[in-house]
Amino acid sequence: MHRFFIDQSTEVNENVIISGNDYNHLKNSLRLNIGDRVILSDGDGFDMEAEITSFSEDEVFLKVLTKEKSGVEAGVKVWLAQGLPKKSKMDLIVEKATEIGFSGLIPFESKRTIVKYNYKKKEKKRSRWQRVAEAAAKQSGRAVIPKIEEFYSSSQLKNLKQKFDYVLLLWENEENLSLKKFFTENNVEAAAEILVIIGPEGGFSAAEVQQFKSELGAQIITLGPRILRTETAGITALTAILYEKGELGD
The missing domain is CATH 2.40.240.20 (Hypothetical PUA domain-like; domain 1)
Structure with a gap:
């Protein structure tokens, strides 16, 4: 129906x-x-x-x-804080993450963000991404439309520290802590709220990573030896987290 x-x-x-x-x-x-x-x-x-x-x-x-x-919605709530990508890549991220089962998106500007929007353009983009989320939610049988938050700066992300049980930052230079190891070392409850931070095309500098680590308590995560595009990284991490928590089927 x-x-x-x-x-x-x-x-x-x-x-x-x-x-x-x-x-x-x-x-x-x-x-x-x-x-x-x-x-x-x-x-x-x-x-x-x-x-x-x-x-x-x-x-x-x-x-x-x-x-x-509804039996469709995941128990674990995964949000993506996505560094602004170029062109229409955010449409793809929102659409596919909605289909897979994320809870919402926090678009943010970092030091290496290439695209810059004025206030009017930001609201137009946010409204567009909300419509993409709604269409994808209908198509995939979701009972909840993921929320697209207002734009953040990287320094404003520290205000989210108390809203999540875990904050994970994906960084291509991390070598030790994988998602698998993170779940092995942490007793992540079925209804946990997790924020995953993904950089823009230019990635994060070491200074930014340290900033997120100290201000947000972010755990720095590697997704393996291959460097993923910004539009791929968040979707990959989301899928892995939901799989680990048994949200993609028995």
């Missing part, structure tokens, strides 16, 4: 109204009719099966038939 996200919590036998772009998609693109059923997600991890009961000129009315906690 087709999936739509709603911004309200509702119960069985209650009515829901869909309007705007989702109304146009449901009625004009999908050509759904009265009696057809869809899945509604409220953004809090619940899925509802609902039946279309009627249409108006710009709204569709549905009745909720069932409601249950």
